[in-house]
Amino acid sequence: MMTRSPILRDHVAAAILDAAAIVLAERGDTASMADVAAAAGVGRTTLYRYFPNRDKLLHALTEAALTELVDRLVAARLESASVPDGIARVTRAVLGAAGKYQALAHTARKADMPPEFADQLGEPLAMLFRRGAADGSLRADLGTETLLGLYTALLEGVLSQGLHHHLGAEPAASALTSIFLDGARPR
């Protein structure tokens, strides 16, 4: 027998998640399961065969998005970069993973983010900023916490505004990094 193919099934599931990410990013919570199914080019019942209910789908989506983000973050090897370059890498990583990640900002209003991810995401970033405060490559007058908050706010704003679509991911990333590090005033 051998149920058709387990790999195919995984790929279909991935395709559904990609579609879900898009439609959720567009329409937010108002997107229905039917919308997701249609966007994925799959029957509604088939969608339910892969994800037995809406919660499971959301959960799988957040997990996929956070995993991708964490992967990109470790691949960025922040330890072996200067602080400014590290920030540039983080920016590229986040904007590159935007596809799936963007949907979560609207829906999963920090509801049930698994705490292990929170650490895996937040710690490297916090470490980077602390290092910057210590070695003088970042301002100290605003406080490391505030600085980090402003940086993530800028990331979230750019994503939610779709700026990386107008400009392309790479130009958007370099513009964002440049503004955050050097400001809008000419040096």
Place this chain on the structure above:
Amino acid sequence: MMTRSPILRDHVAAAILDAAAIVLAERGDTASMADVAAAAGVGRTTLYRYFPNRDKLLHALTEAALTELVDRLVAARLESASVPDGIARVTRAVLGAAGKYQALAHTARKADMPPEFADQLGEPLAMLFRRGAADGSLRADLGTETLLGLYTALLEGVLSQGLHHHLGAEPAASALTSIFLDGARPR
């Protein structure tokens, strides 16, 4: 007869809108009319007497929020300020009007923003940034459009992240302005 009092009615309506702004900002589209009514401390039927349906409520809320924002923006007298100071004033204005404005970012996904408001909000800001590009008080290498996009992204991100609640409106505004103008790198 004299239907009780027309001013009282306006105040109740305003209270409902305030409550709606809060609950919409928290729960987004998933907030029900019943939630809004409860948050406003008013019966569900009474809510429907003031706003005959959900659309009307949302519409009134966006109008109130945008009106407040426009008012603060004209009160800021951007023409008579330097560009950096103008940006500081805009930041304070937006963060000050956050209460109502924040809810719209999640819900009214630039759906039906009345175009007259779009101009009243966008034009002064665009003017300010163009002036900055012309007189050299803002960088020109990223393009005025991009610069403006990054600035509004930063505003939106700070709001959606609630940073102005952790820090207080005024400190948040000055930190935001400082980062945007001067960057995170020490000068």
Place this chain on the structure above:
DNA sequence: CCGCAACGGTACATCGATGTTCCATGAAGG
């Protein structure tokens, strides 16, 4: 080439939200 299994579609039960109607209550105003 044949059968199993996944697929898509239809139909259906259920649930929560929306919007409406009606009525009892209570408080302000004359």
Place this chain on the structure above:
DNA sequence: CCTTCATGGAACATCGATGTACCGTTGCGG
């Protein structure tokens, strides 16, 4: 004091979304 009117609650109809069951079709695997 007594009328009047807004309020809040309950009951109701409706609608869309969720989740489930069934069924005909299709196509890959053996």
